[in-house]
Amino acid sequence: TMNQLILYTLLLLASGELAGACPTGCQCQDPKTILCAARRGQTVPRGLPPNTLSLYVFENGITMLSEDSFAGLPALQLLDLSQNKITSIQKNIFQPLTELINLDLSSNQLQEITNETFHGLRLLERLYLQRNRIQHIHAAAFDTLENLLELKLQNNQLWAVPPLDLPNLLLLDISWNKIPTIAPGAFHAVNIESLKIAGLGLTSLNEELFQAQNNLHELDVSDNLLERVPAVLRRLGSLTKLSLAGNARISQLLPEDFHNLHNLQELDISNLNINTIPRDFSSFFPRLRAVTAAGNPFNCICQMSWLVQWVNASSVVLRRPEETRCHFPPKNSGKLLHHLQYADFGCPTTTTTTPTPTTPRTTTLPPPAPLPTTSRPVLQPSTAAPTLGARAPLGSSTPMPFSGPPAPTSPPPPICPPRTCLNGGTCRLGAQNHLECLCPAGFAGAYCQVETRGTTPSPATPSPLPSQRISITQVSSTSLKVDLQNYIQSKAQLKGIRLSYRNLSGPDKRPVMLRLPASLSEYTVRALKPNCTYRVCIGPLGEKVSKEEHCAEAQTLPASQQQHSPVTQSKDSNLTLMIVPALAAMLLLLVVVTAGTYYCRHRRAKAHASTEVDASPLELEGVKACLENGDLSNHGCKVPEAAILSGGSECEVPLMQSHYPSNNNTPGLKPSY
Structure with missing residues (x-):
């Protein structure tokens, strides 16, 4: 009857509401994301909606x-179980989660990983096991994780x-x-880009250790x-990045130690x-951008004077300068290295007596007196200032640094290293004796590497601009490194970064x-497609997409050209960039003229026939295609609805990407993703 039908409908609605209800102690602002932080429950919450994509249950006290x-x-793609008290995991626990991509088990009390712990997780891309008590990992524990991109095992008890x-x-820590x-052959990951083996107690590294790692960019x-x-x-x-810090037994750096590290x-x-x-x-690293030398007992004598001059005259940034001090000699002890002048290093000087020249006379006058001799001491070996001071007046004797015989015929060395500025930028020495690039219209960044659309920066303004809050500092064929430090400093009480x-x-x-913690100073987006243009935007976490976002665009390099440093755009490339838009404009004009001609003839034909034909609008159906961004797995593309922005609303995935093979290899504070 009608009453039974109404009652049945109400029951269905009620059951639907219960199935989608938010668990007690959790937040469900996004219907497919459940955040249960600090819930204080010993078990995983029950009654979760079956269409949940992301589940965060960190710091819950789960045992x-x-x-x-x-x-x-069945649809879960991200599971965060970090900062709990889990001591062991039964076999096949995660087998129902066939779509899981991200699994965070960090900061628990796990002691062993068996060959069945992660059984069934064939789509897993990120596995975080750091800060546990793991002593043993089965030889086949990761065999089924063929799509894994990141594996973090730091701060455990592995032998x-x-x-x-x-x-x-791509990343192993x-x-x-x-x-x-x-032992040699320990790393069978041939495509690894970032390897961190700090604090292991290593006394040496076998020379055959990295035979297969030809794609290694970062080594710690x-x-x-x-x-x-x-x-x-x-x-x-x-x-491109190397850290030897904290190896206090290294007492000497030899020139041959850094051969072949040109990138x-x-x-x-x-x-x-x-x-x-x-x-x-200084000649070993033509592409060096930053060096950290703090905490060393430097002997600031003449042999060290070149370092300060090199840092001041180049674009290299000396990090932690307040901790980079002299220990010797006593007169320089405790002084900041970069504050010392050339004279403070105690370099010897030479005294040069310049004779007074005589003016030639006619042959009828007596010959001029013989020229006095010039006293020149032995040359000092490359310990003086690299540039000579002002020329002394004729006939005077003035102490001055002397670094070798003059070479008036050789041109002065260029101020900037070759291929410093991209996209037609001009390199110059700034007011602070730092190299900077003057970027043409449409480009910005430290090396004019970021294309900006809709804005026209002044060519007289050096780049980067102080107000720029996002910049892409490193580009390769598969990754982009995004600098977040300026944006973080410009925001007060920033909860996180979207x-x-x-x-x-x-x-x-x-x-x-992606959702990132506010403690990250940089983030590397990996597994991108070569030779593609990407638009990267950042904004405050927890707010809708608005004008607060700051964006930049960059193009990944072709697959055959791996990026390690900026490369200057050639004249042929500039010519191509001029010809292609011109041809495109001509083609567009031809299409417009053809369409206009056709339209006029069509109107005349209609008037002649005295008939009217109403054109129905063409309905376009959106085609949902797979994201091209680095599909390292061979499974079918699955684009979660949480990744789609509609009507200006945002799709939030707290602190860690939920469905895509980009990753972060920069350590940060908790939550660590």
Whole structure:
């Protein structure tokens, strides 16, 4: 009857509301994201909606996981169980989660990983196990994780590197374990980009250790017991970031230690035991942007004077300058290295007596007196200032630095290294003796590497602009490094950062949303498509997408051209950029003229026929395509609705990406994602 039908409908509605109800102690602002932070429950919350994509249950006091903890969640892609008290995981616990991409089990009390712990997680891309008590990992524990991109195992109690046959792995962190030696062939991840092996107690690195790692960009061997710079580093010509910090047994840097590291951009040699840096050091790294040398007992004598002059005259940034001080000699003890002048280093000077020249006379006059002799002491070996002072008046005797015989015929060296500025930018020496790029209209960034649309920066304004809050500092064929420091400093009480990026070169330009903690100073978006233009935007977490967002665009390099440093755009490239728009404009004009002609003839024909034809609008159906952004797995594309922005509303995924193979290899405070 009608009453029974109404009652049945009400029951269905009630059951639907109950199924989508938010668990007690949780927040469900996004219907597919459930945030249960500090809920203080010993089990995973029950009654979760089956369409949940992201589940955050960190710092809940959970002690164990049961077989049905994740039953009924077939669509779950992100699971955060960090900062709980989980001591063990039963086999096949995660098997129902066939769509899981991100799993965070950090800061628990796990002691062992078996071959069945992660059984069924074939789509997993990020696995965080840091800050546990793991002592043993089964040899086949990660065999089924063929799509894994990131694996973090730092701060555990491992005694050996676990077997890693992971062809798609990009980041591996096993720092701060108890692994005194690493055997050759321990890393089978041939595509790894970032490797962190700090604080293991290593005394040396085998020269055959990195035979297969030709794509390694970042290496951290800090806080070990190395006695010299490992010779294996000479094989790693693709390195852009190297940290040797905290190896206090290294007391000397030799010129041959850094051969072949021509692509290095960041170097950390802080807290070693070196008292000088070889003068040839500056020529080893033509692309160096930043160096950290704090905490070393520097002997600030004449052999060290070149370092201050090099830092002041180049674009290299000396990090932690307040901790970079002199220990010797006593007169310089405690002084900041970068504040010393050339005279403070005690370099010897030479005295040059310039004779008074005689004016030639006619042949009828007596010959001129013989020229007095000029006293020149022995030349000092490259310890004086690199540039001579003002020329002394004729006939005077003035002490002045002397660095070698003059070479008036050779042109002065260029101020800027080659290929410093991109996209036609002009390099110059700024007011602070730092190199800066003058960017043409439409480009910005430290090296004019960021294309800006809709704005026209003044060519007379050096880049980067002080108000710029987002910049892309490093570009490769598969990744973009985004600098977040300026944005964080410009925001008070920032809870977190919302970062989105989209591929402007592909058929699907929908953004991928990430949530980052406010403690990150930089973020690397990985697994991108080569030779594609990406638009990256950042904004405050927890607010809708608005004008508060700051965006930048950059193009990844072609697959055959790996980026390690800025490369200047050639004249042929500029010519191409001029010809292509001109041809496009001509083609567009031709199309417009053809369409106008056709329209006029069509009107005349209609008037002649005295008939009217109403044109029905053409309905376009949106085609939902897979995101092109780095699909490292071979499974079918699954684009969660949380990644789609509609009507200006945002799709929020707290603190860690929920569905896409971009990743963050920068350590931060909790929550750590």
